[in-house]
Amino acid sequence: MAQPDFDEIIERRGSLCSKWDDMKSYYPVPDQNALAMWVADMDFRPPAAVTAALRDTIDHGIFGYPGANTPYLDSIRWWMANRHGWDIPREAILSAHGLVNGTALAVQAFTEPDDAVILTTPVYHAFARIIKASGRTVTELPLANDDGRYNFDWPAWESVLTGRERMFILCSPHNPGGRVWSKAELREVADFCRAHDLILVSDEIHHDLVLPGSPAHHVTATVAPDIADRLVTLTAATKTFNIAGAHIGNAIITDPDLRARYAAQMMALGISPGLFGLPMVTAAYSPEGAAWVDALNAYLDGNRQLFDAGVDAIPGVSSMPLQATYLAWVDLSGTGMSPEEFNARIERQAGIAANHGSSFGAGGESFVRFNLATPRARVAEAVERLQAAFADLQ
Secondary structure: OOOOOOOOOOOOOOOOOHHHHOHHHHOOOOOOOOEEEOOOOOOOOOOHHHHHHHHHHHHHOOOOOOOOOHHHHHHHHHHHHHHHOOOOOHHHEEEEOOHHHHHHHHHHHHOOOOOEEEEOOOOOHHHHHHHHHOOOEEEEOOOEEOOOOEEOOHHHHHOOOOOOEEEEEEEOOOOOOOOOOOHHHHHHHHHHHHHOOOEEEEEOOOOOOEOOOOOOOOOHHHHOHHHHHHEEEEEOOHHHHOOHHHOOEEEEOOOHHHHHHHHHHHHHHOOOOOOOHHHHHHHHOOHHHHHHHHHHHHHHHHHHHHHHHHHHOOOOOEEOOOOEOOEEEEEOHHHOOOHHHHHHHHHHHOOEEEEEHHHHOOOOOOEEEEEOOOOHHHHHHHHHHHHHHOHHHO
């Protein structure tokens, strides 16, 4: 496999790209030369094998209903066994339209209106959005921030429960904090869910994006096989290989009864995979795809080091140590500024669109999330702009 050129600047404006084309709809950044560091997709092309597989499908020229998806399912099984040490039967895999859809299906299948769903905040903002849109409520269990490291806070959380909770959504690895949960921590989550009779939805979409030198990611299902009767594992190739536009993801449920309930919800809503995602995922989950991901993670780690060194040099600003994902979680509380003030500097002065921490729930108010999955020259430019925008603090 040829070495990927992650340094290539690819113009994405005008390509139906939410990250770049919708930026001005959400952020008051300058019209010219703004940097999009908000939506969590990458500014890199996927492995050549993925593009070739899609081209073969297009060249065939007939785009009817897809079927015969055994190669697709077996590629998922191969990937999970070889990259994550998890052997799964083919029938355990159900395909949703991405993992936001996969999470929403779980909420619909396993909870009722007015039930509560647990989120450990700050956490991926789409979770709260779909829970509330489904007529359920969110129980926020704020993570403990211990010197720039998120930890579970079980004693404090017990007193927060309302008795209406029916589901626990775990983000593993954690978005936005970039934390890889240990086996012991995952075991604690499993025990908590069993003790409180909760369905556990383990969203592991970032499981392949673990940076060199970080602790290994552990699939919750392999750590706690005894809770298979209440566990839904969500995975996808889309985040790993930058093919989110394919809108395809996996709900892996090994317990037959639990799987039947999820499948019934899919049936009720007419959910089935689209044609183009199947060959893309099949090509990605391969030895070539594995080599590409290894190169990607090494490149992302270089971006992380450059970014962290630059922003940590700004007085009162600290980037949380990143173990996984490509999303820097930056604390600006030490500047003494309000979120309105530091966000205005980032957007209007630095010309950077980045996610406001408050959108991730309790505990995120003093933070901003920056997407580092972009060519290194852009990361360097972002650092320079941020240092200039906060130059009066130097």
